Amino acid sequence: MEPSVTMTGNLVADPVRRVTAAGVVVTKLRIASNHRRFDRERGEWISSDPVYLDVNCWRQLGDNVAASLKKGDSVLVSGRLTMREYDDANGGARRQSYAIEAVSVSPDLCRYVAMLGRPTRDPQAVTEAPADSAVVEQIERPAEASEAEIVTPSAA
Numbered sequence: 338m339e340p341s342v343t344m345t346g347n348l349v350a351d352p353v354r355r356v357t358a359a360g361v362v363v364t365k366l367r368i369a370s371n372h373r374r375f376d377r378e379r380g381e382w383i384s385s386d387p388v389y390l391d392v393n394c395w396r397q398l399g400d401n402v403a404a405s406l407k408k409g410d411s412v413l414v415s416g417r418l419t420m421r422e423y424d425d426a427n428g429g430a431r432r433q434s435y436a437i438e439a440v441s442v443s444p445d446l447c448r449y450v451a452m453l454g455r456p457t458r459d460p461q462a463v464t465e466a467p468a469d470s471a472v473v474e475q476i477e478r479p480a481e482a483s484e485a486e487i488v489t490p491s492a493a
Contacts (some may be wrong), residue, residue: 342437344390345362345445348372352394354403357485366406368414389434392416396472402442402458411445 346368373385392414394402406412416439417480425432444451 340418341416342418343413344368344370344412344437345411348406348408348410348412349389351408352403352406352460356401362396362399364394364403366394366402368392368412375399392439392442393429393436394439394442397456398439398442404445406442411439411448413443413445414439415441
């Protein structure tokens with residue numbers, strides 16, 4: 338049984354979409370997540386150390402992520418947790434890195450209102466075509482709207 342994980346976090350950078358030599362789309366992103374709690378004795382918020390994880394999104398999921406998300410967005414990621422070992426480039430100790438092979442990625446609806454659009458299901462577009470507005474029928478980010486136009490739970 339492979340370990341699965343669901344994690345919330347913020348994108349550290351814009352997703353990077355690539356096409357493998359075999360013609361398969363993979364979009365990579367990195368998320369940071371930390372826990373915050375209110376300390377009543379101090380009267381302030383305390384944050385734990387952040388956890389950073391790489392996320393790999395394949396095929397149509399990769400196209401959708403590349404077309405929909407950008408640095409700073411809060412997301413929920415579900416998938417298979419993977420680990421790889423490698424030798425330190427400077428001759429140091431053996432190291433480990435962890436990543437999520439994503440099955441699902443979505444905006445955090447506690448922070449955003451999503452406008453959904455269905456992507457076209459052209460088999461060539463899934464693996465070879467660049468992610469652009471022609472691949473998606475209707476995906477509009479509210480990022481172009483002013484802050485006052487974006488409805489958040491606290492403003493609702």
